[in-house]
Amino acid sequence: MSLLDAREFTSAIFTGTWTHAKGGDAEVVSPSSGTVLGRIGIAGADDVREAAERAAGAQRGWAAATFEERAAVLRRAGDLLRTHEAEIIDWLRREGGAAAGMAGFQVHVAAEECFEAAALASQPHGEILRTAKPRLSFSRQVPVGVVGVIAPFNVPLILGIRSVAPALALGNAVVLKPDPRTAVCGGAVLAEVFRRAGVPEGVLQVLPGGVEAGEALVADPHVRVISFTGSTPAGRKVGEAAARHLKRAHLELGGNxxxxxxxxxxxxxxxxxxxxxxxxxxxxxxxxxxxxxxxxxxxxxxxxxxxxxxxxxxxxxxxxxxxxxxxxxxxxxxxxxxxxxxxxxxxxxxxxxxxxxxxxxxxxxxxxxxxxxxxxxxxxxxxxxxxxxxxxxxxxxxxxxxxxxxxxxxxxxxxxxxxxxxxxxxxxxxxxxxNDQTVDDEAVAPFGGVGDSGTGSRFGGTRANLEAFTETQWVTMQADPARYPF
Structure with a gap:
């Protein structure tokens, strides 16, 4: 049984199910041959707005699931990537222009990202703090809520899933906007993998789109964290827009x-x-x-x-x-x-x-x-x-x-x-x-740049992912109500 059915994603976006895109559609084109491989839906601002609201509602139930339940979903997603490796490689070669070895590497890393995210779900998520009062004081990492992920065309599977998987594992909902040029291998593949793995409807949504969709995602009040991978000029605009809305933006940008x-x-x-x-x-x-x-x-x-x-x-x-x-x-x-x-x-x-x-x-x-x-x-x-x-x-x-x-x-x-x-x-x-060249990526390692290559945020590894996709909350507890002089 194949992973993808082109009849389902034709002119559609993924909102938990494949649905009509209000922003229109676009051709899926092979850069190798120029052959039209199909059509994918393009999200408009209304699509994004509805998806973010839907994600905010679905996230509460997902966050309430046990870490074992979330980890099981991530492990199944990794297994599905391995099971359908040949089919996904075929899409990466045809739509993404990746040579066979590079396509296989993307699938391998994507599966590892899922397995590492599954382990992340059960990691300690807080610490006991000293306090001068007779109470229990501790900090804990809680989900941010809805994470917006904007992924590029060049290594679409890895650069999408390295944010999607840990964000889901930590109890967040995700709205993913893949580049329209790789909307199948960087979008539809992830939609189907996580749907079949058991992610509840609305917790992951995949909306290919252009500038309009990206701006709507950054601006939407339901989206509290933006994870962007792309060029430095585009990243500056994303960072500026996110700052206006007082939300965190993790920017992984260009390099030389x-x-x-x-x-x-x-x-x-x-x-x-x-x-x-x-x-x-x-x-x-x-x-x-x-x-x-x-x-x-x-x-x-x-x-x-x-x-x-x-x-x-x-x-x-x-x-x-x-x-x-x-x-x-x-x-x-x-x-x-x-x-x-x-x-x-x-x-x-x-x-x-x-x-x-x-x-x-x-x-x-x-x-x-x-x-x-x-x-x-x-x-x-x-x-x-x-x-x-x-x-x-x-x-x-x-x-x-x-x-x-x-x-x-x-x-x-x-x-x-x-x-x-x-x-x-x-x-x-x-x-x-x-004693090696500059290109490498492992799911267990923190990844990111300095200067114009990014904001210093990191993807990968336990600590970096916890910092990226959770909020720190301070909690105190005491046996009796506090008493004050007024």
Whole structure:
């Protein structure tokens, strides 16, 4: 039995059942072939308003369920993701443009997010406090109520479920707004998984939509926390709107992550690390290695090997086997990538590989002799581009690595890991990987950036998820009523 029936979600949104979308509908299109795969409903402001009100009503019963009941639902959701892995991978390849390995990774991580969230439901959720009075004083973490999740197109399954699963486990209701470009693999899949796992009607609702739906979700008084993953410019707008309504916004935003290759690095290993960091999933990952900082003594050898790897990678349809890289999500994003590459070459960068495209397929690209003012170095490309800058001293390296307004992930390749840690101490970054590239994600680890990469909020791990999706409440109890002089 399949997980998805296109007849159910055609032109519909998920409110606990598949219902007509007041905001209209849109085509589900494969970026690999341009084939129309179906139609999905698009939520308007009225859809969001009704969903938020429905969620607020349903949340009370869900929060009253025992932690065992909520944990069981999350475990079933993880099992369903594994059971329907092949079908979900197929949608991720066709609709999301993910190569087979990347699609499989998304399903694996999504299942792990559910299993970790199931364990989160039974974690201690408070502490006994000292008090100067004859009473019991304690704090406890209580559900926020309704959580609004806004997820992007690039890694849609993971970037939706990493907020949805822990928020549900902690007793919240969730309204998820996936990107319309990946509304099936990042929306309908989660709707059906959690419906079949036993989430009560109204506790999870899935409303694909654009700016109108996003603004309505942030503004709605029933929604107390916004979890947003997307670009830094869009995140600024979400954060500003949330602040006006005095609600928390967890913002996981863009990046331009540096990969440092020290003079004592194994060049062959470093080139493999660098190629994976920049080219995986066509570079459409917030943690993608956007800047290669290479010691001048090994830079020529590194660039030669990196370019060879770029030239050898197969780029093609993710609907078929064999492609290492698939299509860019749409023509607008492809043209932005190409514009940054061409302007960088015009500014003096040397094109060592790539720099060309066919339809939405962009060749993995290596740019050498890049400077901090080169467009493809200074900006987040969000495509398969590896700009290489050479450095000579540690001071120069630290200045280069820390000069970006972004601070999401940092990789350092060196034969001396302690040297890598010393560099990490001097470069602001939410994530550091020594002797690895910049792209990684585990359900058990806190994830998030600093600077323009986010507000310092974190997803993943027990403490981070508790802080993200609960409120702290102070409670006192005493045997007799208090007495006062008036």
């Amino acid at each position: 992550s540096p990969l440092v290759i020290m003079d004592d690095a194994d060049v062959d290993a470093a080139a493999s690390i660098g190629a994976w960091g920049s080219f995986l999933h066509q570079g459409q990952i917030c943690m993608t290695t956007g800047r290669h900082l290479v010691h001048e003594s090994i830079a020529d050898a590194y660039v030669e090997r990196l370019a060879a790897k770029a030239e050898a990678l197969a780029v093609g349809s993710t609907e078929e086997d064999g492609a290492a890289l698939g299509p860019i999500i749409d023509a607008s994003q492809r043209d932005k990538i190409h514009g940054l590459v061409t302007s960088s070459v015009e500014a003096g960068a040397e094109l060592r590989a790539g720099g060309t495209y066919r339809d939405l397929y962009y060749r993995p690209t290596v740019l050498d002799r890049v400077t901090p003012s080169t467009p493809a170095y200074a900006e987040e490309v969000f495509g398969p581009v590896a700009p290489v800058v050479r450095f000579s001293t540690i001071e120069e390296l630290v200045e280069l690595a820390g000069s970006s307004e972004y601070g999401l992930s940092l990789g350092v390749v060196t034969s001396n890991p302690m040297r890598g840690l010393e560099i990490a101490d001097r470069v602001p970054s939410g994530i550091v990987h020594i």
